Amino acid sequence: MSPARRLHGVKSSPVRDLLALTLRPEVISFAGGLPALELFDVDGWRAAFAKAAEDRRNLQYATTEGDPLLRELIAERMTRRGLPTTGADLLVTTGSQQALTLVATTLLEPGDVVAVEEPTYLAALQCFQLAGARVVPVASDEHGVVPSALAEVLERDRPTLVYLVPTFANPSGRTLPAARRQEIAALADRHDVWVVEDDPYGELRYRGERVPQLASYGEKVLHLGSLSKIGAPGLRLGWLRAPRSLMPAAVIAKQAADLHTSTIDQAAAAVYLTSADLDAHVAGLCAAYLERRDTMIAALPDTVPAGTEWTDPDGGMFVWLRLPGEVDTTDVLKRALTHNVAFVPGAPFFATTPDTATMRLSFTTNPPEEITEGMRRLAAVFTSPSADGER
Amino acid sequence: MSPARRLHGVKSSPVRDLLALTLRPEVISFAGGLPALELFDVDGWRAAFAKAAEDRRNLQYATTEGDPLLRELIAERMTRRGLPTTGADLLVTTGSQQALTLVATTLLEPGDVVAVEEPTYLAALQCFQLAGARVVPVASDEHGVVPSALAEVLERDRPTLVYLVPTFANPSGRTLPAARRQEIAALADRHDVWVVEDDPYGELRYRGERVPQLASYGEKVLHLGSLSKIGAPGLRLGWLRAPRSLMPAAVIAKQAADLHTSTIDQAAAAVYLTSADLDAHVAGLCAAYLERRDTMIAALPDTVPAGTEWTDPDGGMFVWLRLPGEVDTTDVLKRALTHNVAFVPGAPFFATTPDTATMRLSFTTNPPEEITEGMRRLAAVFTSPSADGER
Known part of the structure; x- marks a missing residue:
């Protein structure tokens, strides 16, 4: 009898598998769908x-x-x-x-x-x-x-x-x-x-x-x-x-x-x-997250390759991107981690045929200045020579 | 499509279904497998x-x-x-x-x-x-x-x-x-x-x-x-x-x-x-629960009908009983609730053919004096005329 038969084909969440790497303090992570730690009403x-x-x-x-x-x-x-x-x-x-x-x-x-x-x-x-x-x-x-x-x-x-x-x-x-x-x-x-x-x-x-x-x-x-x-x-x-x-x-x-x-x-x-007063707390969250959202969206044109498409969400935590051409964002993530920035590749979010050129960025976890720095690092990932297949 | 198809044949726990009744403050309950509330290290x-x-x-x-x-x-x-x-x-x-x-x-x-x-x-x-x-x-x-x-x-x-x-x-x-x-x-x-x-x-x-x-x-x-x-x-x-x-x-x-x-x-x-000091706390629990166990076991001969069999546990929370003859302890429970005492009928603990003459008593939930009073009530259930089919 093989253990875990029901789990054949069920993959572990890449969000969690990468958590170990993205948890390194030097990494600015846009990966996990984490609320802002510093905004909790402790x-x-x-x-x-x-x-x-x-x-x-x-x-x-x-x-x-x-x-x-x-x-x-x-x-x-x-x-x-x-x-x-x-x-x-x-x-x-x-x-x-x-x-x-x-x-x-x-x-x-x-x-x-x-x-x-x-x-x-x-x-x-x-x-x-x-x-x-x-x-x-x-x-x-x-x-x-x-x-x-x-x-x-x-x-x-x-x-x-x-x-x-x-x-x-x-x-x-x-x-x-x-x-x-x-x-x-x-x-x-x-x-x-x-x-x-x-x-x-x-x-x-x-x-x-x-x-x-x-x-x-x-x-x-x-x-x-x-x-x-x-x-x-x-x-x-x-x-x-x-x-x-x-x-x-x-x-x-x-x-x-x-x-x-x-x-x-x-x-x-x-x-x-x-x-x-949860309503007031949520209003505070929304004000803070709007600034983070806007910071990330504003940085995108100077960050990602020309031809990249992204969503422009009215709320929530995520921006969804599609890079141009035949790209696998899992490879991009590996390079990104060497630049101390992280995101989630899009493939696991597909039920059937994955679009490997997609990726998810979370804008709620980090304060605006961290987002700006993280996007700068991400831009370096896309413009570095390794983007042409060095690794 | 019928809702909840997977749940056909899966019965709700009688422990929980009866919880509402046994929660009445006047009921001394030997039903739930509850640790003693007053012994928690608050x-x-x-x-x-x-x-x-x-x-x-x-x-x-x-x-x-x-x-x-x-x-x-x-x-x-x-x-x-x-x-x-x-x-x-x-x-x-x-x-x-x-x-x-x-x-x-x-x-x-x-x-x-x-x-x-x-x-x-x-x-x-x-x-x-x-x-x-x-x-x-x-x-x-x-x-x-x-x-x-x-x-x-x-x-x-x-x-x-x-x-x-x-x-x-x-x-x-x-x-x-x-x-x-x-x-x-x-x-x-x-x-x-x-x-x-x-x-x-x-x-x-x-x-x-x-x-x-x-x-x-x-x-x-x-x-x-x-x-x-x-x-x-x-x-x-x-x-x-x-x-x-x-x-x-x-x-x-x-x-x-x-x-x-x-x-x-x-x-x-x-x-x-x-x-x-969890070890010390557990030692205290064991001392208290031993007294409760002994109180319940000692009361059993004067509580249950002659010919009843019961276990004599070295630890844990439960005594398991089998009444003599053709009895359904669910009926006994209904009578017990009118006497403000409760237990769990044994039938749901069987995977296939239930032995309806069985029942479970928990001795950890109540202090010794409550156990004594609860056993007195239970004795009344077994000796009352309703035991002969009045209900």
Whole structure:
């Protein structure tokens, strides 16, 4: 018997495999999708944990569904943001990554088809592969997935699930317009197929008008949310918003996964949402990230080769690039690391045929002056002789 | 398409379904496998969280394998307890329940066979059912699984995995003797089959000599450990000890599951293991739990009907009972709840044909005087007229 048979063909995340290299202090990394360390509300979280740690019940086992107060507080926040939600609609998860895995466990049988926009979040691809699903890409343009292309895939491949990051997508930074959301929700209803709206970045909008959540357009949309990008990822706190029909099955999957999410982290988050001003904090994040975004975008023309295309995101964390010609950005990354700058090659974000000339830059991790210096180093990578095949 | 197809036949844990009822403050519950709330080292954990919350890096994403310091500290502790371990042998998990699910994800394909002792931990059964495995019980006696019976199952059913709780088992309280451990490890080597040693209770020994861990007898044994029973379950901190050959696959499964376990909880645990005296705390727990165990066992003859059999555990949390005659302990539980006392019916702990006359009592949750009162109520359940079918 071979160990790990299910994992044949499932690749480790390059983001994580390269983390060791990008963690060298001399490297300016645009690789990981990391929020800015220096912008965490450390005082707020320290106070929240101090309060939570006073109550010994926060050291005990807790209910699988999650802390009732935290669920109410998240539901209120979602309702205020335009998606009417009650605590009973929510399952607290150990990060929204777990919510995705629970959806896969709940809905997918080996051999089932999952439709995804392309490129898409690579850990989602891993998750579907682990579930034994066949992943089918849907054609996308600069506004995200194309509804008519999705309609074709729904007819032809009969997917069980459609996975989308409709707002400030990872890795592309694209946002699906409201009209497309409406069309996609209608397609989901017509074909009786579940759509996952993975929405970790939705609150990080730097310009333009808010687009209603995909889940606000239909009952077949499962919504995944997270405190990771607006609060702190280290707590691993996310949630699944699902119809009542699906919740009992998701709760069973959650029991098997880890019984429940950390009691004390949930309690601290409930304290934080009650006592801190998260809206003001997010506004501060958005102001800081806008400057970082603008710094990176402004530097791009002097950084990358002529003919390079890039996205111009209204929010989120990522710029997505396509270099001209026959390039493999994995080779570029190797050279970049010798220049002490890092990014993520685009290939792993593709479900099927990778476009090796693509790459992802994260603009949230580093302050503007670091971004400027990192882009200078990246420019040197593209203009150095090694770019012609020295290595 | 029906939602939740994979979950057909997977039942919600009765422990959790009954939690709502047993949580009524007037109920003395012997149901949940809860550590004693009043014995948590609240001061130690409060100090640990205060220290951990000072460092903003503990709010950030972290590596999938787990906090390097925490892994070293756990490895040292395991080595001191007789199982030589390094940090690199360990994957930190979100409770040992997650370790079990990761093992299932890593090793099981739908249709694979998992061999288990019977009765066994019900959330393990759920986990294997979710993975699409066929669960085959192995005959057990008062010392746990019978090696010759396991050998037969290995020959006949060719399981991919054998799941055991060798020390103070849940639900039976039984402990597998050293000679059987040696035999089972040898069988695992001979048949090239993985054995899971789920060991959340091993440190909670109240009498008798320590038995070496099953994993100390062979390379095919995966060991699951946890801070839940000796520290605090609310942090959801467990670990998988696995050979290097299996670790990369387990790490990928962990990435897909939740990226990593709570950074701040891991950091707090590392602080705690460094600054608190966990050995002294565990010694205190053992002294308190021994008294609770003795109180419950001493009360049993005057509580349960003549002809009832029960286990006499050397450690852990549970006493396992078998009532005489044709009884369904689910009916007994319903009556017990009207007397404000609770336990877990035994049926869900069986993989195949349940013995409905069995039940599990947890003796760790309540102080001795509560146990005495709870046993008095339970005695009333068995002697009340309703026992003859009034309800």
